[in-house]
Structure formats: C-alpha cells, structure tokens
Amino acid sequence: MNITTENKTTTLQINDMIELDITALAVGGRGVARYNGMVFFVEQALPGQKVLAKITVLKPRMGEAELMQVIKPSQHESAPLCKHFGACGGCDWQTLEYNQQLFWKKQIFIDCLTRIGKYTNQEIDKLNLQLPLASPKREFFRNKMEFAFSEASNNTQNEQGEQDEKKSRPLVGLKQRFSHNVEEITDCKLQTPLTMRILELTREWLDEEVKKGHRLNAWVENFDKKNNSKHYPKQDHAKAQALLRHLVVREPELCLQTEQAEQKQCLVELITTPFHLREASLFKRLGLKLLNVLAQEYGDSLSFGFIHSVRADKASVAQGEKIVQSFGTLLLKEKLGDITLQFDARSFMQTNTGLSNLLINKAKDLCLDLLPSSAVIWDLYCGVGTFALSFAQAFQEKNCSCEIFGMELAPASIFHAKENAKNNNLDNCTFLQANAETTLKNKKLLSSWTKPDLVFLDPPRTGIKESLCQELLQLAPQYICCVSCYPATLARDLNHLKSKYTLVSAEVFDMFPHSSHLESLVLLKRKI
Structure with a gap:
C-alpha cells in the first residue's frame, strides 16, 4: 500500500492514500482537513482524529476522501448508541460527544452565514449566537x-x-x-x-x-x-x-x-x-x-x-x-404549546415534538416583543397552521386584535389549518390554498389581505426562490422571520434580502440529535 506524504511538489491522484489531520466539520457532517494546500472532505471523520484516507475526488483546490483507518482517535469520541451505526445512513455523528455536536452545529451555521450569506465577522458577533438549544430527548425523539x-x-x-x-x-x-x-x-x-x-x-x-x-x-x-x-x-x-x-x-x-x-x-x-x-x-x-x-x-x-x-x-x-x-x-x-393540531399522512409536521415546542415558544416570544397589538402577520408556508395558530392564540390571550393570514400549497393542509382554527376557538386567522412563490405577484388576489407587519416563513429544505425574495423586498414588511432546516439555503436566501434587511437575531436548535442537520430561527428587520 502506497501512502503519499504531504509535499507540495507531489501530484496527487485518485486512489492515493494520504494521512489527514481532521480539524473541523462541514455542512453535511463531513470532516475537514488540509493537505498540500488543498481542502479535503472525509465522511465519518471527526475533529481531532488523524486518519488514513483514500482519495475519491480531486479538483483544483479541494478533494474528497474515504476514511480507511483512524490512526489517532479524537478526545471527543464516544461509543455509538446504536448497533447499526456505520452501515446505516440515518445518523452520522453518534460517535461524537453531544456537547461537541452542539458546538459544531453552531460553527456550521456561522460558516454558512459568512461564506454563503456574505455576513462579516462583525455582523456575526452582534448576533451573540449561543450554542444550539438542546433536544429534550436524545433517544426515541422522532415522531x-x-x-x-x-x-x-x-x-x-x-x-x-x-x-x-x-x-x-x-x-x-x-x-x-x-x-x-x-x-x-x-x-x-x-x-x-x-x-x-x-x-x-x-x-x-x-x-x-x-x-x-x-x-x-x-x-x-x-x-x-x-x-x-x-x-x-x-x-x-x-x-x-x-x-x-x-x-x-x-x-x-x-x-x-x-x-x-x-x-x-x-x-x-x-x-x-x-x-x-x-x-x-x-x-x-x-x-x-x-x-x-x-x-x-x-x-x-x-x-x-x-x-x-x-x-x-x-x-x-x-x-x-x-x-x-x-x-x-x-x-x-x-x-x-397550547394548540392541539389535527393532521393526516400528507401533512408536514416537525419530527421532534419536544424541540418543536421550544422552537414555537421562541418564535412567539420574538414576535410578541416586537409587534404592536394590532399587528398583521403573513405565514407563507403555513402547513396545518402550526405557527400561525400559535401566534393567533398568543395575541388573543393578550386581548389584542392581531390578524393572521396563512398560505399553503397543499389543499389538505389548508383544510386542516381551518379545522384547527375552529377547534382551538381562534377566529383571527384566514387561510388560503396557494403557492406563495407565485401568489405574491398577484396583487389583485392579495388586495383583500392587510399589508403585513411581519412575514413568517418556514419553507422546505430547498429554501425560497429568488423570485419570492424579490417579491418580499417589494412588499417590504417591517420584519421577516424565518425557520430553516438547512443553513446553506437559508444563508443564500438571506443574502438575497440583505439589500433592504438587517439580520438582527439568530438561534440554532438541535432538532436532529446525532446528525449534522440543524434547525434555525432568524429575524430580519427592514433598514430605515
């Protein structure tokens, strides 16, 4: 077996075996190492490990490698919870201590904001970003x-x-x-x-x-x-x-x-x-x-x-x-929270109920502290009404005249949202079955909706299209609040909105323990 040692004059080739010191984790959970001035990404490698890896992909400035052997373990390694770990693709961080999982999720989130969102270190520092809010359960947490x-x-x-x-x-x-x-x-x-x-x-x-x-x-x-x-x-x-x-x-x-x-x-x-x-x-x-x-x-x-x-x-x-x-x-x-929701097999619901409660409470507190008693909120990916109804109830409990408008593409979800409003005795919500990415262009259709003080977004993993970002810039609500399960697309979308909005708050949530996936909640404020 030929092992190529680090030497900038050496030409690397596919299938070469190289020794790498893993220093970080990247989006997707892969270990990061530098070799001959190049960045290498190694699946299942952890920070602190020295590994022997086989090169599988080579590009001018980066490469990918397959982990072959751990030469030196990391001080933050732990025993896997599950006997299927390694072969199963369900978890990638089971052998990383939980506090380190939280640390690296925060670092990955920051990396996306700086590298993709183009935020400066000074802008990131102003957020005072904390470690992700830990999941109440770390086993048997999925629904x-x-x-x-x-x-x-x-x-x-x-x-x-x-x-x-x-x-x-x-x-x-x-x-x-x-x-x-x-x-x-x-x-x-x-x-x-x-x-x-x-x-x-x-x-x-x-x-x-x-x-x-x-x-x-x-x-x-x-x-x-x-x-x-x-x-x-x-x-x-x-x-x-x-x-x-x-x-x-x-x-x-x-x-x-x-x-x-x-x-x-x-x-x-x-x-x-x-x-x-x-x-x-x-x-x-x-x-x-x-x-x-x-x-x-x-x-x-x-x-x-x-x-x-x-x-x-x-x-x-x-x-x-x-x-x-x-x-x-x-x-x-x-x-x-205090809302009981009905849904069916087609409905989207967060998979970690305990952490979802914490996320909803954070979103409610954020909005209640900012908005006037007569606020108008548009929820553009409302699903069965999870966030929209939580906001509605929070304002109703304070005897406020808040109006909530929800929009969702799936007809069944809109049906459940309306039923959930009735079942929870909330009459300050209006729900519309429509595609947010095209409906905001229909000014006539939206003329019956009061202009929002805040637009709330909980899009799919792919994020929101640039065309919707442009519509939001034209709509120009005072605040935009967004929940995201993928920091890379979130950072891309935030970059599209930077011309008129300042990122004023961000928090990370560990919705998916033992994996590199994370959930985040961000708040944008319109620039003066």
Whole structure:
C-alpha cells in the first residue's frame, strides 16, 4: 500500500492514500482537513482524529476522501448508541460527544452565514449566537420515520449452507451510507420500540407472502456515477406487479383520552408503485396483520391506522400520490404549546415534538416583543397552521386584535389549518390554498389581505426562490422571520434580502440529535 506524504511538489491522484489531520466539520457532517494546500472532505471523520484516507475526488483546490483507518482517535469520541451505526445512513455523528455536536452545529451555521450569506465577522458577533438549544430527548425523539425497501441477494446462504429465506425477499429498513441498498433495522434509537415492532411484523409479512409463492420486489433507483444519471425500473403500470417503495411510521407524542384508556397514536403508510387491482388483497394483508397483532399486544391503549398508497413519480420521496385502501384511525393529533393540531399522512409536521415546542415558544416570544397589538402577520408556508395558530392564540390571550393570514400549497393542509382554527376557538386567522412563490405577484388576489407587519416563513429544505425574495423586498414588511432546516439555503436566501434587511437575531436548535442537520430561527428587520 502506497501512502503519499504531504509535499507540495507531489501530484496527487485518485486512489492515493494520504494521512489527514481532521480539524473541523462541514455542512453535511463531513470532516475537514488540509493537505498540500488543498481542502479535503472525509465522511465519518471527526475533529481531532488523524486518519488514513483514500482519495475519491480531486479538483483544483479541494478533494474528497474515504476514511480507511483512524490512526489517532479524537478526545471527543464516544461509543455509538446504536448497533447499526456505520452501515446505516440515518445518523452520522453518534460517535461524537453531544456537547461537541452542539458546538459544531453552531460553527456550521456561522460558516454558512459568512461564506454563503456574505455576513462579516462583525455582523456575526452582534448576533451573540449561543450554542444550539438542546433536544429534550436524545433517544426515541422522532415522531415520524421513513423506511425504504430494496432487493436482497438471492444467493446468500445461512451457516448450514442452505439458502437463507430471509434474503429471498425485499429488505426493509434505512438506506445504507452512500448506497441505495437497505440496512435492516431492528433496534433504532431514534423512534420508539413500537416502530421497531412494526418493522418486525412487516418482515414477517414479506416472508409469509414469499412462502406462498408471491413475487415481491422493491423499487430500486440505480445511480450511474460515471454518467451522473439515474436509472429506474421499467414498468407498465396497467399490467405490472407493484414495486415496494417506502414504509412510513408516524407516532405523535400526544396520547388521546378515551373512556377506556389513554391511547397512543400510530399511523402506518405503505407506498408502492401503481399495480393491477388483483394485488390489492396482498397489501391489505399487511395492514390487517399489523392491526390484529398490535391490537392483541396493546389492546385499547393504541389507536392504529393503515394506509396503502401508490406513487408513480420517479422522485425518491416517501409520499403517496393516491390512497388505494385504508382502515383504522387516519387522522392524527398533536399538541404543540397550547394548540392541539389535527393532521393526516400528507401533512408536514416537525419530527421532534419536544424541540418543536421550544422552537414555537421562541418564535412567539420574538414576535410578541416586537409587534404592536394590532399587528398583521403573513405565514407563507403555513402547513396545518402550526405557527400561525400559535401566534393567533398568543395575541388573543393578550386581548389584542392581531390578524393572521396563512398560505399553503397543499389543499389538505389548508383544510386542516381551518379545522384547527375552529377547534382551538381562534377566529383571527384566514387561510388560503396557494403557492406563495407565485401568489405574491398577484396583487389583485392579495388586495383583500392587510399589508403585513411581519412575514413568517418556514419553507422546505430547498429554501425560497429568488423570485419570492424579490417579491418580499417589494412588499417590504417591517420584519421577516424565518425557520430553516438547512443553513446553506437559508444563508443564500438571506443574502438575497440583505439589500433592504438587517439580520438582527439568530438561534440554532438541535432538532436532529446525532446528525449534522440543524434547525434555525432568524429575524430580519427592514433598514430605515
């Protein structure tokens, strides 16, 4: 094995082995090192480690490398929580001490603001940014997980030299790191044991159907690195057998109060490709198996629902396009702050309920301290009304005449937002089903809405389009408040708004412990 030592006259090549001292962590969680004047990014490497790494990507000023060996450990390493760590792609920082996870999330956030947002060190210092607000729970904190299916090798044999039947059916679990293959998860520490039981029963169902002679296959998305392209299974949806895509498990923290018992809630959605109707009974058997077994094990203490939906779109998104069959309890409820929200399988909800409560309270306090009693707030990605209704209730409790206008693209979410307003006795909210990125251009449509004092944004990971930034600059509210789950796109959007707005407040939240992902809340004030 040839190891290239640091020497600026040496020409590096792909597959060279180099020793690197990891000094930092970057967006996405990769370790950062410098070598021969170049920056290298190394997956699963931690600050303080000295590692042996194989070069996989080379560009003029940067490269990527695969971790081969830890030569010297970091003083901040810790034992992983989960036996699947390393193979599973679900967590990337389980071996980093929790206080260091918080430290590096803050540093990553600052790095994005300076490098992408173009904020100066002086502007950053004025924010007095603290360590991220820690998650109340660091295990079993998620209320939703999206599992994937993949094909397994049919040639695998067990210790007795016989074909392993479990390997002849699709696998279900979380995708492996850097792969579309699946790691079968049996003891995940992110969601409760009930979710692990559901995975176990799903595997039993797969085994039972295979033994009956039913062919079950998974939707496999293959990526061609050489041509930078994706290849998908060819399928005639009118005739073809369904391909398994995702299994989504939701477990709200709120327990329902009934006459019989306090009920935990759980909703399972199986997502497949479209299929011939004759196969419907096959997937119904999974739902009935889950319903019957969990009823025996949990009795009246569990409110359970099952959905089988189909998705034809090639994008690997765990969201069905059409419900084929369903039974049980399909409407879920969650309590965030003093608001009880109803939602369904299509609704977006933050995955960490405990941390979401802290985030909502911070957002409420921020807005209440700034706005007059007759304030007008526009929530442009309102979902089922999470923030909009929290603001409405906070102002209503102070006997203020605040007006809240919410906008959301998904019709079902707007339906739930309106129902949630009624159920929480809030009459100072108006909700509109519309695309914020195009609707703000429709001045006639918005003429019935009072001009806002504050615009609240909670966009998807991709952030907001530059065209919407331009509309916000023209609208020119006194304040813009934004929640973001991806600091890189947030910093890009803030840079688009810098000409008229000053960043006056920022806070980071650890919505996703043991991963490099973070949530943030920022406040912008219009310049005089």
